Amino acid sequence: MSVTAPLGFRAAGVAAGLKSKDARDLALVVNDGPSRAAAGVFTRNRVKAAPVLWTQQVLTGGRVRAVVLNSGGANACTGPAGFQDTHATAEKVAGVLGDSAGEIAVCSTGLIGERLPMDALLLGVDSAAAQLSRDGGLAAADAIRTTDTVTKIAFRRGEGYMAGGMAKGAGMLAPAMATMLSVITTDADVPAAELDRVLRKAVSVTFDRLDTDGCMSTNDTVLLLASGAAGVVPDPAEFEKKITEVCADLARQLLVDAEGATKAIAIEVVGAAHEDDAVTVGRAVARSNLLKCAIHGEDPNWGRVLAAVGTTDAVFEPDRLNVAINGIWICRGGAAGDDRAKVDLRPRDVTITIDLSAGPHSATVHTTDLTAEYVHENSAYST
């Protein structure tokens, strides 16, 4: 399962001592080929962690032999010394694999602004390399968790090939992803340029449409590696569909594990003049702390939906807006519609449908409620 479901991949997850508890914190994923084609999508935050800067460089070559990932420290805002640490990590992995550091991707997650304990980390690479196996995918997925309460893995069977993936992330799920790392693998034979096209498309409609707290991390990375070991060149459309399904599956797991959340809220925007308008409106609603509190309190406060829609530049007329919560159209034509008492907000899954009455386009953005537990987890994280 996970990243080792496709042929040609080995993985491991070990406890290197980066976390205070004796938990797994270092993962290694190795592509044994025959292909090493790879693509990556990274945070749009301009403050980028050292491993993001490094891995972006690696990906310009379109080839990745291995990915080393650590939790227990983001190696972000650590200056030139932090970049040297990432470089040394890649060199170490290259050394144990007898390969080139230029094809070693590095991902880190955890607290910003602190150096990694490099002695422990480099010893951990040795230990991970010794444990690499065809069934190491689950241990690798476990090793990249931070505040995640569960490991997140997914796989899909394509026509003659497999796609598998792992992800971590439980907060800061925001435009352009989250503090999230994800590695997706396939044994299909697909060149790097096509992997890049497919991954960008898949991420744009899955991870990019999670917006749990509007915060964009310094470390977000999604990688797609192809070993070609199945010897199959897939149909482009079918391949894109499978990769998108793996991303959507992982994104859903991130959403339901979001820090302190009790509700998974789908904001479905319909009747938009353009798809961009639908996404803009969905994001504005997803970021309304007031609305997120209301849903937490199981209060179908559609006025807060309209107030959020009104902050955008999307095409709409205020008196033509309709809003349904869990299927009840409680706002019609910009004013009160059906009886709000009919809305059942007890289920964990909540759907807010916003009809802009302005065109044929639509998009769905996913978020969570805002809870006292979110505040608690994020007040206490570094102390």
Place this chain on the structure above:
Amino acid sequence: MSVTAPLGFRAAGVAAGLKSKDARDLALVVNDGPSRAAAGVFTRNRVKAAPVLWTQQVLTGGRVRAVVLNSGGANACTGPAGFQDTHATAEKVAGVLGDSAGEIAVCSTGLIGERLPMDALLLGVDSAAAQLSRDGGLAAADAIRTTDTVTKIAFRRGEGYMAGGMAKGAGMLAPAMATMLSVITTDADVPAAELDRVLRKAVSVTFDRLDTDGCMSTNDTVLLLASGAAGVVPDPAEFEKKITEVCADLARQLLVDAEGATKAIAIEVVGAAHEDDAVTVGRAVARSNLLKCAIHGEDPNWGRVLAAVGTTDAVFEPDRLNVAINGIWICRGGAAGDDRAKVDLRPRDVTITIDLSAGPHSATVHTTDLTAEYVHENSAYST
């Protein structure tokens, strides 16, 4: 004090029965002249409440005889019937004053999407008119409270004239104000066009730089009325300074009364290439739920500051960013600086200084921490 500090104004605040509790909920402020010059600044939300649409029309004439304000209902998203209610309210006030409805401003605050109980409201206007007095400013300020825990009033003495004001607002303090209403009065003799210029300038550097939860209301209104009763034409620069001081005083009161907040956070952005960049960065940091939680937990998590700065398009280089919290430069050159243990976050007032190292401009945005109490208040508001 409050709106009746300047000559030429009478006010009242009464309990009309709009709120469930037997509290004041209707205020009337009357300008007895000789001038009726007035200006207004309104929410930039495209979903505007009926009283905002009405009062924007009134202000195109540059004259206001009276302002009627109610808490207990926002009259927003109430359709054409809601607009008729606002119109009827203005007509009623015009009737009791023997004046024209076209010079009666109306402001409402409270829950969105519900009609106002007009019978009670119109009776309340009679009662308020009967109680109008030169010392009614405090009762008026009390009547516009919603979740405000205190009344908010301010005044300043100018050169030969007075300026006074009242405000309400305790949440949704966001770009372009808040669910906030404010009426500012002066007995200086200033024409409407000059009042408009001064009010826009004053609001842009005071109310507009509060951003407690990023939510922009449907009802925000700030009005400035001049009676001319002091018979003094003030120096323009001195007048602008006094009005700005009244706005800043009221804005500060809004901030410290923000729902559930335990910290008043000033985000001071310096070294910006443009003032707009400084405001953009200040707002991005003010809206980081993660940072607001950290400050609540008294955790000087400068990494979350950098992560927020990195989401903007301001001019800066990540490795030249410096951040101080309460005077300790814990981030220098984009990496760890002075010892974070030196930061004392126990006081209520917190200053985060961000040096973009990109130019000579600066701006300060004010926000609060994010607390479990905020979640609680906003989960329970309408139920």
